[in-house]
Amino acid sequence: xxxxxxRASEYHRGMDSxxxxxxxxAARFFKTRALASKACDIGRILSSGIRAKPARDVHAGxxxxxxxxxxxxxxxxxxxxxxxxxxxxxxxxxxxxEASREAxxxxxxxxxxxxxxxxxxxxRPSKRDRRRIIQFRGRA
Numbered sequence: 001x002x003x004x005x006x007r008a009s010e011y012h013r014g015m016d017s018x019x020x021x022x023x024x025x026a027a028r029f030f031k032t033r034a035l036a037s038k039a040c041d042i043g044r045i046l047s048s049g050i051r052a053k054p055a056r057d058v059h060a061g062x063x064x065x066x067x068x069x070x071x072x073x074x075x076x077x078x079x080x081x082x083x084x085x086x087x088x089x090x091x092x093x094x095x096x097x098e099a100s101r102e103a104x105x106x107x108x109x110x111x112x113x114x115x116x117x118x119x120x121x122x123x124r125p126s127k128r129d130r131r132r133i134i135q136f137r138g139r140a
Contacts, residue, residue: 017057028090074100
């Protein structure tokens, strides 16, 4: 039996396409394959500008637009993998475009700047506070 690293490198060589949900999971854009599949279903994944279904094949050289909780990523697929590995290896599967990286950093800086104008509450709402919030929202 080959060591794990030898099998993994051998595994990558023979592939010419992979399901997009498996690749998104292996590249660590989503924690589970089910989440990757759901993101495809609701239209958060675009492959070359076209909405991608979970079973769509992804090839090396494809351009993907991925929207997840981390932001909006525009990446070029460099390598294929169906197996989830360490984050350092997963980052070698794709290359993020410079425009995408700058946009995400700008958005993060804006979010951080907005925190000073809308600070977090000092403590959790009490039972009385929760009742007032519910009443204010008109649910009771």
